[in-house]
Amino acid sequence: MNFRDILAEKSVFLNKDALSPHYLPDRIVHREKEIEKIMRAVTPVFKAKRPNNVFLYGKSGTGKTASIKHIIKQFNELPSSGVINYVNCRMYNTRYKILQKIAADITGFSKNGFSPSVFYEKTLDWVENGNRFLIIVLDEVDVIKDLNELIYTLTRANDDLKHGGVSLIGISNKISFKNQLDTKCKSALLQTEVVFPPYNSDQLSEILQQRVSIGFNEGVCDHSAISLAAAIAARETGDARYALKLLMYAGEIADEHKSGVVSYKHVETARKTVERDLVSEAVATLPEHQQLVLYALSLLTLKGSKYQRLGEDHNHMFMTGELYETYQNVCKDSGKEKRSSRWCKEYLRELEALGLVETIESGKGIRGHSTLTRLLYSPDWIKKTVEGMVLQSD
Ligand SMILES: Nc1ncnc2c1ncn2[C@@H]1O[C@H](COP(=O)(O)OP(=O)(O)OP(=O)(O)O)[C@@H](O)[C@H]1O
Ligand SMILES: [Mg+2]
Incomplete structure (x- = not known):
């Protein structure tokens, strides 16, 4: 075998990049309504007015990032006194990093070691002196560590400005995200909501x-x-x-x-x-105790419930109480300190939002009213995966 042989091999691909998740297609099909709603929200910039804040929500892979990038591209084709600055919050996950990045992108000021207020002031000067409108896109906003402080800072910016304005477009795929926000930030960020339904x-x-x-x-x-x-x-x-x-x-x-x-x-x-x-x-990417709850669920799915069968319809569905018991045993066996059952319920909500488990509220008859949880992936595989990640050294 040599390079020539490898290069001469036939492939079904013409341009494999087009299938990669980072490729931005020219047309975002079936998102016309959502894109129009966002565009209309942003349009005031072209009339030198500050747009409302917008929040985009939808499950993973529903085209949120692709749509916003498409909109930014179109936005940049027309002259305006506005700038849309895109921030991937997985890379910039604190108020400090985000303020620094925005200042660097729009003013070119990017030194380390300054307090966040320096970056903030630089940005506001740029907005005010040019009577500009800055729209900040916070993609995957839920991963920002000091989220409330950031939203508070950026929305308050408008009180400090005599000219121009700052608006936000937040994007998230976490249903529980809104609970992370305090009341003031919630009403500020969620002025206009656009929901991206699954395809x-x-x-x-x-x-x-x-x-x-x-x-x-x-x-x-x-x-x-x-x-x-x-x-x-x-x-x-x-x-x-x-x-x-x-x-x-x-x-x-x-x-x-x-x-x-x-x-x-x-x-x-x-x-x-x-x-x-x-x-x-x-x-x-799950926090450790969510991994352990998932692990407990995979063990239960493999062993079956020790309680009375719930009937065919509820095959491989487990009550929170029994799941919590198993989780406690897992913690004990691996020498980890267990969390309360309230936390366990919260973890299940997160796991459900990620599509790893499914929960249903049981109807009447099955031990009163209770929640049943089912693992959505092969228990063997989940068990092995978690074992490889957290329980390795035990
Ligand atoms: N309507 C569409 N038309 C063409 N390509 C699309 C469309 N929707 C999504 N895609 C493609 O699917 C992939 C995932 O979409 P995208 O990254 O926008 O999802 P997302 O909603 O931002 O998901 P996440 O919440 O996980 O970040 C991308 O490669 C994107 O180009
Ligand atoms: Mg995305």
Whole structure:
């Protein structure tokens, strides 16, 4: 084998980048309404007026980041006294880092070691002296550590300004996010809300089709592969990132097998890989005790409930009490200090928001009123993943 051989290998891909999560397509299909609503909210800038703050909410992979980037691109094509500054809060996750980044982006002032108020003043001077309108996009706003302080600082900025203004566009995929905000910040940030619903299978097919035409060689991606990838992603969470990943992995598998075409069979194989990737990614970023609750749930799912069966409809669903008991045992066995059962319920809410578990309120008859939880992924796999991450040294 030499480089020439490798380079001469045929691939189903024409431009694999088009399938990567960072690729920004020219058209964001099925988001016309949401994009229009955001654009209308931002439009006052073109008339030298301060826009309302906007909050975008929707599950992972529903096109929030793609839509806002699309809007920024269009915004930058027209002259205005406004600037939209995009902040990825995963990278800039504190008030300090964010104020520093904004000051650096718009004024070029980017020294270390200054207090946050220096960056704040620099930014406000720039806004006021030029009678400018600054719109700050805080993508994944829920990961900011001192969120309330930041929102408070940025919304209060307008009281300090004689000219121009500062507006915010917050983006999150966490349902519980609003509870992190205190009342004042909540009403400030949520002036205009735009919800991004999950995609259905037809919409995902169209999103995939658009990428297939750029990403794959003509005619190599079978229709059956596109519909299966769309159907799987729609059934899971309506996540376009997941659908795209399925198709990209399917293409890689097709290349490995030198098959020249991508069929639904490759998507089926890809599904296993993608699922594992996604779950271990999600599990890896969980706080330790959420991992332990998830672990306890996987143990219960494997062993079954020691209490009376709840009936066929509730197969592999467990009551919070029994789950908490198992979690306590896990903590004891691994020498970790357990958290209260109230925390356990909060963790379950978070795990549900991430799509790792599902909870239902049991109807009457099953031990009064209680919550039942089910693991949404293979218990063996979850067990192994958590063991590898937290329980390694035990
Ligand atoms: N309507 C659409 N048309 C074309 N591509 C889309 C559309 N919606 C999403 N995508 C693509 O799917 C992937 C995920 O979308 P995006 O990053 O915008 O999701 P998100 O809502 O920001 O998710 P998260 O909450 O996880 O950040 C991206 O590659 C994006 O380009
Ligand atoms: Mg995003």
